Amino acid sequence: MLAVVAGCATTAPIAGDDEPGTPATLPDSVIAMAAPSQDLSMVRLMPEDGCYWYRHVGPVETTYLPLRTTEGRPICTRVQ
Numbered sequence: 001m002l003a004v005v006a007g008c009a010t011t012a013p014i015a016g017d018d019e020p021g022t023p024a025t026l027p028d029s030v031i032a033m034a035a036p037s038q039d040l041s042m043v044r045l046m047p048e049d050g051c052y053w054y055r056h057v058g059p060v061e062t063t064y065l066p067l068r069t070t071e072g073r074p075i076c077t078r079v080q
Contacts, residue, residue, distance in 0.1 A: 020064060021046040021053060035070045043067060051076035 021044035026034075030052065034040060042055035044064060051074045052067040066074045 020044060024052060026052070030067075030075055033069045033075060035068050035072075038065075038067055040067075045077065049074075049076065050078040 024043045024045040026040060026043055031040060038054050039056065040054060043052050044055075045051070046053050046064075053064040054067045056063055056065045068074055
């Protein structure tokens, strides 16, 4: 008996108009205060809260998470 298992999947980059917020270029001051474990290559500014969010690629899903300082505070453009 021969058993064959095959899995086919295509992957597509997360890009385009369906992404939340506005792409952001981070000022040096924001880069300096951001915790080191965050990917700063894809950051967006969310209009709902005025905060920076970064793209986190996990083992199961890719999602945006709040960009945080080394103390764990969110980094925002306006006072919350």
